[in-house]
Amino acid sequence: MLLRERETAEGTLVSVCDADCLGETYEDGPVTLTVSEEFYGGDDAVEATAEEVVAGLHRAQVANIVGTEAVGVAVEAGLVDEETVLEFEETRHAQLLWL
Incomplete structure (x- = not known):
């Protein structure tokens, strides 16, 4: 990811x-x-493990998440509700906003 x-x-x-x-x-x-x-890419993007993704999402005020694996990590960590995930052809998308 x-x-x-x-x-x-x-x-x-x-x-x-x-x-x-x-x-x-x-x-x-x-x-x-x-x-x-x-x-999503560029020089600032890094390859990350599931644990690193979860840590990054905890630091976010706003997050955009795309991909079956990435969204699955966010759902499994309890950061995204499965019912709010959008399906796009063969991938998934979720947004996260901490208030």
Whole structure:
């Protein structure tokens, strides 16, 4: 999985994706999801274990998670409710917001 953390005016933004999702675009009816190198990759992105992903999500104020493995890690850790996960063709997407 690829993990990227960056500071914004609103706090820490974390993006996580399965490595094989990077550069792909997924559709679900009229909705599309593009897993761009600019947002999920780049020089700041690192390959991460499940434990590192969970730690990164705990540091986030906002997170975007794409991929069957990445979303599964977030669900298994109790950070994302399975019922809120979106299905896009052969992948999954979830968002996390700590209030």
